[in-house]
Amino acid sequence: MKLTNHSGVPVYTIAGSSTARPLPEWLQRKRKRSLKTDPEFANRVELLQDFEFEEASSCIRVSEDGEWVMSTGTYKPQIHTHYLPHLSLSFTRHTNTLNQTFLLLSSDYSKSLHLQTDRFLEFHTPGGCHYATRIPRYGRDLIYDKRSAEALVPSVGVNADGNGEVFRLNLEQGRFMKGYELDVGGDDFTSSGGGALQGGINTGSVNTGAIAEESHNLLAFGTSLGTVEFWDSRSRARVGILGAPPQPEISFEGRNEITALEFDRSGLNLASGSSNGLIYLYDLRSPVPLLKKDQGYGYPIQTLKFLASSTATRAQTSEPKILSSDKRIIKIWDARNGDPWTSVEPAVDLHHVEWCKDSGMLLTANEGRQQHAFFIPQLGPAPKWCAFLDNLVEEMAEDPNDPNAYNGQTAGEVYDNYKFLTVPQLKSLNLDHLVGTTNLLRPYMHGYFVAQRLYEEARLISQPESWEQQRAKSIQEKINRERESRIRGSKKVSVKVNRKLAEKMLERQEKEERRRARHLIEKGQERAAPADQAMDVDNAEDRESDKEGGEEGLLTDSRFSNLFKDEDFAVDETSHEFRALNPSTKVEAAPPKRGLTAVEEEELDERRANSSSEDDDDESSSEEERPQQKSRRDDRISTASYKKAGQRPAQPQMQVSSSSRKPQERRDRSFGSRNMKEGGRERRGRGGARGAGVVGEKQITFAPEPKGKPQRANREAFDHGRTKARGPDSRRSASGNVFRRM
Secondary structure, three states: OEEEEEOOEEEEEEEOOOOOOOOOHHHHHHOOOHHHHOHHHHOOOOOOOOOEOOOEEEEEEEOOOOOEEEEEEEOOOEEEEEEHHHOEEEEEEEOOOOEEEEEEOOOOOOOEEEEEOOOEEEEEEOOEEEEEEEOOOOEOOOEEEOOOOEEEEEEEEEOOOOOEEEEEEEOOOOEEEEEEEEOOOOOOOOOOOOOOOOOOOOOOEEEEEEEOOOOOOEEEEEEOOOOEEEEEOOOOEEEEEEOOOOOOOOOOOOOOOEEEEEEOOOOOEEEEEEOOOEEEEEEOOOOOOOEEEEOOOOOOOOEEEEEOOOOOOOOOOOOOEEEEEOOOOEEEEEOOOOOEEEEEOOOOOEEEEEEOOOOOEEEEEEEOOEOOEEEOOOOOOOOHHHOHHHHHHHHHOOOOOOOOOOOOOOHHHOHHHEEEEEHHHHHHOOOHHHOOOOOOEEEEOOEEEEEHHHHHHHHHHHOOOHHHHHHHHHHHHHHHHHHHHHHOOOOOOOOOOOHHHHHHHHHHHHHHHHHHHHHHHHHOOOOOOHHHHHHOOOOHHHHHHHHHOOOOOOOOOHHHHHHHOOHHHOOOOOOHHHHHHOOOOOOOOOOOOOOOOHHHHHHHHHHHHHHHHHHHHOOOOOOOHHHHHHHHHHHHHOOHHHHOOOOOOOOOOOOOOOOOOOHHHHHOOOHHHHHHHHOHHHHHHOOOOHHHOOOOOOOOOOOOOOOOHHHHHHHHHHHHHHHHHHOOOOOOOHHHOHHHHO
16 A cells, blocks of 8 residues: 655555556466566555456445445446445446446435436436436536435526526426526627537536535535526525635636535535636625635646544544545645645546545546545544455554554554543543543543543643652663573583583573572562572672582582592493483484504504514513513504504505515415414424414415416415325314314
8 A cells, every 4th residue: 555644644545556557457467477476566455346447437426325336437438336345346337428427316326327428317227227318408417306306417508598507307207397597698699608609618507516415405506607506496496696706816717617516514614616726615694705725736626525424433523624626636624724634646637536424435536547545544444344444554553653654643542542530530630621522531331531641641740759650660670670681691610521411400500590580579579598699699709609610509519529520420421321311312423433444454464473473483481471572562563554543534555565575474464374383383293284283174365466477386385285294195184173272
């Protein structure tokens, strides 16, 4: 919704060409899906379905019961009827010619009378055009007298007697009656309105009319001469003539004709609009205008309405308002002094403006495809068929006290910001004299609803010490908030072991402290308890203990101090017991250690082979010294690459062995060969060959050797040695296993 603000009164454009970009119909069908993502198109408000015409609209009316809206437009000439509770188009109907104006004869849409531009009067029912009749001359306006059931049609031109005429069609008898004859200048060259052919541009005419149907039922007709004639429908005679108003100092082109008339509800005031854009407010008891108002653009006045609510509304005020419109602008102004209240200036030319009674809704018939709808919250609430608009504009408001937001009224004028007071309470605040004089006090049951702002001012005047009480209350609330924020201060945990356990215990302790603090603040009392003394921020000793990390509880208890200092009491979160007691605790797994590479394992085997050969040469060493020597040799195994094996990723390494090393030493790397060397002397003493010490049932040794003839020669020498040592007739026995003789 588009918001405009003139004179401090906000106006919301609910529907119209200025609410969203005008898009052709074929483009909407083609880009229907893409338009859903367009924020401007998606945020539009479609108050009524198909509230538009293909070319333009000419007239619009709201039914008496407030549930139907009928409008006429072009092109092609057609009639649209909307059912307001459903916010949708009920039906559309085409006509033969353009519609100039129409009236709703019933409380709903079922009976309507249409004045066509081809001099036809058409009666329409829900089934269609019921009857059509033709009038002698072109009509300018249409009025319906409910008391006599007559349709009055002011017309152009003069009759045989040289007078203008208002045709009377009696709907009860079904025939034309003798019309009202008015002075419009005649058809001769001597009169002011003469000198032109009938139907010409400057021909005299009766332009408009009005009826005071809520009071004395007096008829008023405005002529092209600028005069207003009053007729009584009972005697069918002229009762008075209101002369043309004095010409302005600045002369306008053309004649000062009367183009709009309107009675107020009392029937004593009459507003007239001229073709020069001037508005005069008269009291029927005086020919002198009470007020003169200039519309500002010099266009003929099309619509005049007294905005008086028939029922009490939330925004009803004692100042009456008048709506006036030409083809350029809609203005609402004060009927007492003419001060402007607000205005609406759409982007297209206007033809007719309709006001939904007892509300702030304005509907227009205008040039352009879309018809306009404006909502003014200060003028009245939204109609019952679109009551959701009140919530929409209330949500758009930033501040209820802002005059430019929502309805521009103070917070006291909103019903939610009223305070109920009884009569004795009103007397104590010295507000009893306002009963019945202002709408800020509204009676309800045994008391009154008083505007909140008025109540606050009256209470401060009657009770001056209330300001000091409020100030002391606000200070105390601020102190309580600061005190609670101090208690919530985070405490640092300074322990060496089991930090997570200490933080968990401290968090539990802080929750208990906050609960106690809130309880003491609510009760308004503070007891000198040990836990409360620790929470007091004014205690310097506790602050120092907090800085040093000496929290109360298990953290400072001497019996459990070693739990957070000694590493022997560290909780192993990877153990099975910890995981069973804390199944939801996520334990960070240690990074896996990298094993030895193939090159490092080969180097380790060579060193172990060298150490075994040294053991064979050293026969004097005892069995007790061998473990010590083995540990020293193991220390020599740790090279720089082996020490850093678990800290750096595996990298390929190249190792070059010396050529002086015998091939037999490379074959002695197997586990069986080392065992033979350790007990070699015992096996030789028994007469067995060196190669007879086989571990297990079979022995398979993979020794890397260079390819070619040397490999074959070594293999043949090795096989020959085994055969010679074992003997040709020797056979293998399970009882001679190496493991049994170890």
